[in-house]
Amino acid sequence: MSITLRVNGAEQTLDVDPEMPLLWAIRDVIGLTGTKYGCGQALCGACVVHLDGEAVRACVTPVRRAIGHAVTTIEGLSPDGSHPLQRAWVDLAVPQCGFCQSGQIMTAAALLAKRPKPTDEEIDRSLAGNLCRCGTYTRIRAAVKKAADESSPSTKSGGGKIQ
Amino acid sequence: MSVVLLRRSFLAGLGLAVGGFALGVIGDAHAAAGSTPPPLAPGGAPGLHANVFVHIAPDGLVSIVCHRSEMGQGVRSSLPVLIADELGADMARVKVLQADGDVIYGDQNTDGSTSIRNGFENARKAGATARTMLVAAAAKRWSVKPETCTAHDHAVFHPATSRSLGFAELVADAAKLPVPSASEVKLRPRAELKHLGAELPLLDGPGIVNGTAVFGADVRLPGMLVAVIARPPVVGAKLARYDATRALAIPGVKRVVEIPAPSAPYHFKPLGGVAVVATDTWSALRGRAALELTWERAANDVYDSARFREALSAAVNKPGKVVRHTGDVDAAIASATTKIEAEYHVPHLAHAPMEPPAALARVDGGRCEIWTSTQDPQTAKAEVAKALGLDPKNVTVHVTLLGGGFGRKSKPDYVVEAALVARAAGAPVRLQWTREDDIQHDYFHSVSAQRLTAGLDASGKVVGWLHRTAFPSISSTFAPGITHADAGELQQGVLDFPLAIPSVRAENGEATAHVRIGWLRSVHNIHHAFAIGSFIDEIAHARKADPRDVLLEIVGPPRIVSLADLGVDKLSNYGTPLDKHPIDTGRLRHVIERVTDLSQWTAQRKAGRALGLAAHRSFLSYVAVVASVVLDPNGKVRVDEAWIVIDAGTILNKERVRSQLEGAVVFGISIALHGAVTMRGGAVEQSNFRDYPVARIGEVPREIHVEIVAGEGLPGGVGEPGLPPVAPAIANAVFALTGKRIRNLPFDRAGLA
Numbered sequence: 001m002s003i004t005l006r007v008n009g010a011e012q013t014l015d016v017d018p019e020m021p022l023l024w025a026i027r028d029v030i031g032l033t034g035t036k037y038g039c040g041q042a043l044c045g046a047c048v049v050h051l052d053g054e055a056v057r058a059c060v061t062p063v064r065r066a067i068g069h070a071v072t073t074i075e076g077l078s079p080d081g082s083h084p085l086q087r088a089w090v091d092l093a094v095p096q097c098g099f100c101q102s103g104q105i106m107t108a109a110a111l112l113a114k115r116p117k118p119t120d121e122e123i124d125r126s127l128a129g130n131l132c133r134c135g136t137y138t139r140i141r142a143a144v145k146k147a148a149d150e151s152s153p154s155t156k157s158g159g160g161k162i163q
Numbered sequence: 164m165s166v167v168l169l170r171r172s173f174l175a176g177l178g179l180a181v182g183g184f185a186l187g188v189i190g191d192a193h194a195a196a197g198s199t200p201p202p203l204a205p206g207g208a209p210g211l212h213a214n215v216f217v218h219i220a221p222d223g224l225v226s227i228v229c230h231r232s233e234m235g236q237g238v239r240s241s242l243p244v245l246i247a248d249e250l251g252a253d254m255a256r257v258k259v260l261q262a263d264g265d266v267i268y269g270d271q272n273t274d275g276s277t278s279i280r281n282g283f284e285n286a287r288k289a290g291a292t293a294r295t296m297l298v299a300a301a302a303k304r305w306s307v308k309p310e311t312c313t314a315h316d317h318a319v320f321h322p323a324t325s326r327s328l329g330f331a332e333l334v335a336d337a338a339k340l341p342v343p344s345a346s347e348v349k350l351r352p353r354a355e356l357k358h359l360g361a362e363l364p365l366l367d368g369p370g371i372v373n374g375t376a377v378f379g380a381d382v383r384l385p386g387m388l389v390a391v392i393a394r395p396p397v398v399g400a401k402l403a404r405y406d407a408t409r410a411l412a413i414p415g416v417k418r419v420v421e422i423p424a425p426s427a428p429y430h431f432k433p434l435g436g437v438a439v440v441a442t443d444t445w446s447a448l449r450g451r452a453a454l455e456l457t458w459e460r461a462a463n464d465v466y467d468s469a470r471f472r473e474a475l476s477a478a479v480n481k482p483g484k485v486v487r488h489t490g491d492v493d494a495a496i497a498s499a500t501t502k503i504e505a506e507y508h509v510p511h512l513a514h515a516p517m518e519p520p521a522a523l524a525r526v527d528g529g530r531c532e533i534w535t536s537t538q539d540p541q542t543a544k545a546e547v548a549k550a551l552g553l554d555p556k557n558v559t560v561h562v563t564l565l566g567g568g569f570g571r572k573s574k575p576d577y578v579v580e581a582a583l584v585a586r587a588a589g590a591p592v593r594l595q596w597t598r599e600d601d602i603q604h605d606y607f608h609s610v611s612a613q614r615l616t617a618g619l620d621a622s623g624k625v626v627g628w629l630h631r632t633a634f635p636s637i638s639s640t641f642a643p644g645i646t647h648a649d650a651g652e653l654q655q656g657v658l659d660f661p662l663a664i665p666s667v668r669a670e671n672g673e674a675t676a677h678v679r680i681g682w683l684r685s686v687h688n689i690h691h692a693f694a695i696g697s698f699i700d701e702i703a704h705a706r707k708a709d710p711r712d713v714l715l716e717i718v719g720p721p722r723i724v725s726l727a728d729l730g731v732d733k734l735s736n737y738g739t740p741l742d743k744h745p746i747d748t749g750r751l752r753h754v755i756e757r758v759t760d761l762s763q764w765t766a767q768r769k770a771g772r773a774l775g776l777a778a779h780r781s782f783l784s785y786v787a788v789v790a791s792v793v794l795d796p797n798g799k800v801r802v803d804e805a806w807i808v809i810d811a812g813t814i815l816n817k818e819r820v821r822s823q824l825e826g827a828v829v830f831g832i833s834i835a836l837h838g839a840v841t842m843r844g845g846a847v848e849q850s851n852f853r854d855y856p857v858a859r860i861g862e863v864p865r866e867i868h869v870e871i872v873a874g875e876g877l878p879g880g881v882g883e884p885g886l887p888p889v890a891p892a893i894a895n896a897v898f899a900l901t902g903k904r905i906r907n908l909p910f911d912r913a914g915l916a
Contacts, residue, residue, distance in 0.1 A: 093365045
């Protein structure tokens, strides 16, 4: 059946079964491949996208649930890879293989939207569902904090921004 | 070449131009490139073709080929920079191309921590050859001697007359010169390599964080279908019958393809089963779930991990094949004042890279073209050619980024599956493994048992050491009738660990494989370092001595250890002669001393926190680890801080060495706390991260301190050697904290994780 989605600000009309997981609709049908398949059971977080700004696991979210909501994938997080998290990720050379990182960034972006200055514990809790087999976790924590610092108005006006 | 030049990097620092992977739908125009690729710059592009690794276009743009696969270790951010550095190129005017599988590049198998240690000199020669030609062209133009010229910053200079010519101005002349012979090419003095040992920017970082980086499953072709395979639950089981009626009724399912079961040895052959081909992944998965399958009984049905543990234990509790021998161990132990014995078990492990295996294949008119995340595109090409009955020159393997490898993606069974299904489907097919497929049908890290016995004299000094190890050999995957490990496997901790003990004997017990055994990051060093590292700690506690002092005493004084000292006739030494990479206990001692200094080993610890230490040489590098552990409120072990020191000789990219070691600590935590694949009735009992957990963010230290010993010697490995000492360091810390000795991995079986 025909389903209309709003993905990264653009309307998409798909001819898919409404029960198809959003992950496969995004990857196979729409052709946005930044969102990854890692487990299919909401165990690894590689497929995290935003529905109206909330982090959801696209691998267990039927595409029908996205109807009427704004879907944001890693490709739509910022127009040019300039989200503070994306910049911090590059500055601190967080990725190793990189496969899990779009899910990590999307989860962290939803966290920062709610908690602009998260503690270590809040970062660990928020990202507990995002696996990284290469083991980049210490840098992920550092990058989330760096992004939080750089997004914070007080830091910006203080002129002490770390380059 | 499956690579295009994208926009300039926004990376600070070197400003490396990003040669990203071509993204998205590949047009039909590309289909013609189904043959062996030309060396570089296809279509007879003008410019200087110095060799297969370096091309300089008329506008001065330098293209450098990375012939090894990128799986997070940073090879694409490292080896091409060395070539450019030796050339004298400005990194802002360099693009990196990813090599297809082709013998012209030499060995491309990204495995064994070899990319830098084996590629270092060749990379320098490749860059120096191009530089020599550019310098010769400039010298001729100026009528000066080439040796009075220098090349740097993308130009050749004649300092005596303050003249210079940019690479672009020299390309046409240089291209007319003969390529110099190896003896005519001089490498730069080390001091001129300005990026050597530096913190280099991450080439693929920007594409990874914005979602445009391309992994194996991300390549798309017009008319492409997606397939998943229902494989036999037991290795070697044949399909008795199947009914695909329900599967074929599912919308989107196009057809099913039966793949015959292989006979042993299984090598890189597909496991057989039934492929479901559909328009999209979800329809293929639904189709697979609807298949009705009946498997025949198979010889490997007998495989039961609990029973096999007993068999391995029996194998190490009786004499085995003697593989290392000095002095008289039996007499030394019989006359010892104290005898210490311990038995260690490490289960099968799955690689579980975050990206499950995937390959896209197009078979058309006697040609096959593949896009996949593979560590070894040459072997993938050879295996596909064999399976399809094609000449290898008609098979092209394009290498994407790898979403983790750890050894799994050196085995191209999944690539062969893709090719077979694509041929049968008459359309391009992406063959997708699910996580369940990945955990259940891996080439597993071998299950092992080890028994160590030490005899101590009245002063506590170890005078006799007996090490028995038994594990199904990797060779069993490739040859019939294998019952023992080979020397290349036993060198990994058993034959080569330096022991300043007069009487030493190592024995290898019998073990037969019932699953596909493969190599996983650091391979048999995982279990051997766990046993040796734990046992030395046990000896120290039995003596009520400091484990560091006992470790240093057993390693012995600084020296180069000979084959006679080890008690072996020969040592494969990771494919490198011992005179080039000797076993140097001075270097092993140094990393132990550094890591214990950094972690303030001798300082009083806070209550509820304890340290553990282990050290190991593997892949020609020396690593020591100190782990600090605490117990959380539920009595579970948590590593709250870790220190790791490596001496890998010359290092190329300090930033990626550091990240590899951070990653090794986390990988080691997964092995220590959670890693276990078990079999029942020949089938794997685990299926996903729910029952094959790997470390999550809350389980890793807030701080991992890495120190890299500055060295100018030959490069050693980096990707693997960080891992072996991690699990024993953690186990030793747990003993220091709780008095509980973990001899069976993982900890969660003991309720500690």
